[in-house]
Amino acid sequence: xxxxxxxxxxxxxxxxxxxxxxxxxxxxxxxxxxxxxxxxxxxxxxxxxxxxxxxxxxxxxxxxxxxxxxxxxxxxxxxxxxxxxxxxxxxxxxxxxxxxxxxxxxxxxxxxxxxxxxxxxxxxxxxxxxxxxxxxxxxxxxxxxxxxxxxxxxxxxxx
Amino acid sequence: xxxxxxxxxxxxxxxxxxxxxxxxxxxxxxxxxxxxxxxxxxxxxxxxxxxxxxxxxxxxxxxxxxxxxxxxxxxxxxxxxxxxxxxxxxxxxxxxxxxxxxxxxxxxxxxxxxxxxxxxxxxxxxxxxxxxxxxxxxxxxxxxxxxxxxxxxxxxxxxxxxxxxxxxxxxxxxxxxxxxxxxxxxxxxxxxxxxxxxxxxxxxxxxxxxxxxxxxxxxxxxxxxxxxxxxxxxxxxxxxxxxxxxxxxxxxxxxxxxxxxxxxxxxxxxxxxxxxxxxxxxxxxxxxxxxxxxxxxxxxxxxxxxxxxxxxxxxxxxxxxxxxxxxxxxxxxxxxxxxxxxxxxxxxxxxxxxxxxxxxxxxxxxxxxxxxxxxxxxxxxxxxxxxxxxxxxxxxxxxxxxxxxxxxxxxxxxxx
Numbered sequence: 001x002x003x004x005x006x007x008x009x010x011x012x013x014x015x016x017x018x019x020x021x022x023x024x025x026x027x028x029x030x031x032x033x034x035x036x037x038x039x040x041x042x043x044x045x046x047x048x049x050x051x052x053x054x055x056x057x058x059x060x061x062x063x064x065x066x067x068x069x070x071x072x073x074x075x076x077x078x079x080x081x082x083x084x085x086x087x088x089x090x091x092x093x094x095x096x097x098x099x100x101x102x103x104x105x106x107x108x109x110x111x112x113x114x115x116x117x118x119x120x121x122x123x124x125x126x127x128x129x130x131x132x133x134x135x136x137x138x139x140x141x142x143x144x145x146x147x148x149x150x151x152x153x154x155x156x157x158x159x
Numbered sequence: 160x161x162x163x164x165x166x167x168x169x170x171x172x173x174x175x176x177x178x179x180x181x182x183x184x185x186x187x188x189x190x191x192x193x194x195x196x197x198x199x200x201x202x203x204x205x206x207x208x209x210x211x212x213x214x215x216x217x218x219x220x221x222x223x224x225x226x227x228x229x230x231x232x233x234x235x236x237x238x239x240x241x242x243x244x245x246x247x248x249x250x251x252x253x254x255x256x257x258x259x260x261x262x263x264x265x266x267x268x269x270x271x272x273x274x275x276x277x278x279x280x281x282x283x284x285x286x287x288x289x290x291x292x293x294x295x296x297x298x299x300x301x302x303x304x305x306x307x308x309x310x311x312x313x314x315x316x317x318x319x320x321x322x323x324x325x326x327x328x329x330x331x332x333x334x335x336x337x338x339x340x341x342x343x344x345x346x347x348x349x350x351x352x353x354x355x356x357x358x359x360x361x362x363x364x365x366x367x368x369x370x371x372x373x374x375x376x377x378x379x380x381x382x383x384x385x386x387x388x389x390x391x392x393x394x395x396x397x398x399x400x401x402x403x404x405x406x407x408x409x410x411x412x413x414x415x416x417x418x419x420x421x422x423x424x425x426x427x428x429x430x431x432x433x434x435x436x437x438x439x440x441x442x443x444x445x446x447x448x449x450x451x452x453x454x455x456x457x458x459x460x461x462x463x464x465x466x467x468x469x470x471x472x473x474x475x476x477x478x479x480x481x482x483x484x485x486x487x488x489x490x491x492x493x494x495x496x497x498x499x500x501x502x503x504x505x506x507x508x509x510x511x512x513x514x515x516x517x518x519x520x521x522x523x524x525x526x527x528x529x530x531x532x533x534x535x536x537x538x539x540x541x542x543x544x545x546x547x548x549x550x551x552x553x554x555x556x557x558x559x560x561x562x563x564x565x566x567x568x569x570x571x572x573x574x575x
């Protein structure tokens with residue numbers, strides 16, 4: 001199961017038949033495993049990792065440190081939930097350290113993101129403060145180097 | 160040079176007459192062909208794990224740029240002794256381990272220390288390209304032990320025994336094998352150990368592909384009962400840790416013999432480069448997880464390649480180790496070299512002709528699966544086309560793996 005996950009995490013487009021070959025298992029067995037992983041929500045979604053900059057799209061990503069007043073019995077969950085419901089929000093993490101939630105927000109431009117932070121995010125009940133950091137450049141995302149310059153430098157034939 | 164002489168007249172006849180490696184010959188052909196997908200590469204397609212490279216960089220920053228002991232850094236030898244103890248072997252890092260410039264140097268030293276003109280060395284074939292020339296250069300005679308696909312490219316104890324003459328001094332073992340991917344079983348090795356004992360042979364065990372064993376466990380020959388004393392164990396970092404260009408290997412064995420090897424080494428090499436030694440220490444101390452990950456990846460490709468070759472209809476030993484498949488292409492009616500040259504020309508896929516690894520490799524080609532899944536998929540689709548055009552009937556085209564021309568159904572299919 002772990003191996004199936006590893007393979008799919010590196011290339012989600014591989015078919016069950018191909019994975020079965022790679023793991024020396026029956027296709028039906030791999031299909032079963034994948035089905036179960038999907039229904040258990042271990043596999044949430046199959047998505048493409050896109051370099052939007054290269055696609056010529058203007059996008060702005062910001063990481064916002066959010067300090068939150070936790071609620072009795074709920075802790076940070078209620079506020080986190082209110083935050084992640086906004087489609088602009090790409091990801092939300094509860095953090096250790098100086099602040100509580102790390103919120104990644106995407107927008108067309110800086111103004112749009114600032115507007116979202118000041119009118120939507122900062123005004124949520126329980127949000128004590130926000131600090132917005134705009135992301136200037138992404139070098140590596142989800143284990144993938146965006147502008148990979150490392151080529152295969154091996155000799156074409158060697159003993 | 161005077162006008163009526165040429166360099167040939169000055170060159171040692173042995174050097175003049177040993178052939179260039181068949182791989183080198185083919186290499187020239189490949190580099191002239193643009194857009195080639197190469198399955199001809201005898202080294203990992205991973206670069207050295209970053210933590211190993213970083214350790215080397217740090218050592219340079221700290222100024223480790225000097226000679227080391229002829230034997231190599233003691234810390235490295237201790238780490239090697241620790242590594243070898245995994246198989247139950249005990250070597251004294253002080254005088255039973257020698258760090259060398261790749262296994263290639265260790266092999267050369269072992270042969271030179273051992274062989275006097277006229278001595279014979281038994282070499283399983285097909286084999287790595289260096290063994291026979293090193294023996295020849297030392298004045299020894301190469302006695303090939305041919306292996307076959309039917310025999311799983313393994314040598315047998317009987318075969319070894321029947322090749323022994325009064326001049327036989329040593330036997331070379333290299334399993335997992337380059338180019339066949341064959342591995343040896345413990346029982347056969349035990350039989351060979353008995354023969355070595357009976358005839359007082361030295362065994363040079365090249366364990367370079369040891370960690371790249373996918374089927375069963377690698378049997379370390381030196382660790383068989385009574386064999387440590389007569390075995391020169393060779394190993395290195397190139398394959399396990401993707402460190403080919405660092406050129407670092409080692410030899411472990413009886414202190415007297417290691418001493419004689421070191422005697423040559425001190426005059427010809429002095430020591431292995433300290434930068435590589437520093438990196439190797441890090442590899443041995445913390446490199447196992449990265450190595451295991453690479454091995455898992457090779458294994459997936461291996462299964463893919465076995466499957467693809469089966470589809471093409473080329474008989475092939477299911478390789479148990481290394482990263483090579485060695486299919487029998489004789490059914491196409493072509494020789495190894497013709498097959499490789501025409502496949503290169505028509506489909507731009509490079510494989511190595513099997514006869515580069517000895518006469519009994521004729522009729523085979525070596526396909527390295529140290530290549531990306533994309534390249535493997537593409538290469539085998541092209542090979543299918545090629546083989547088909549030569550009259551052999553492939554069963555079906557390699558499935559959707561890495562098929563960039565058509566969209567694979569993807570794992571969604573499984574959910575529905």
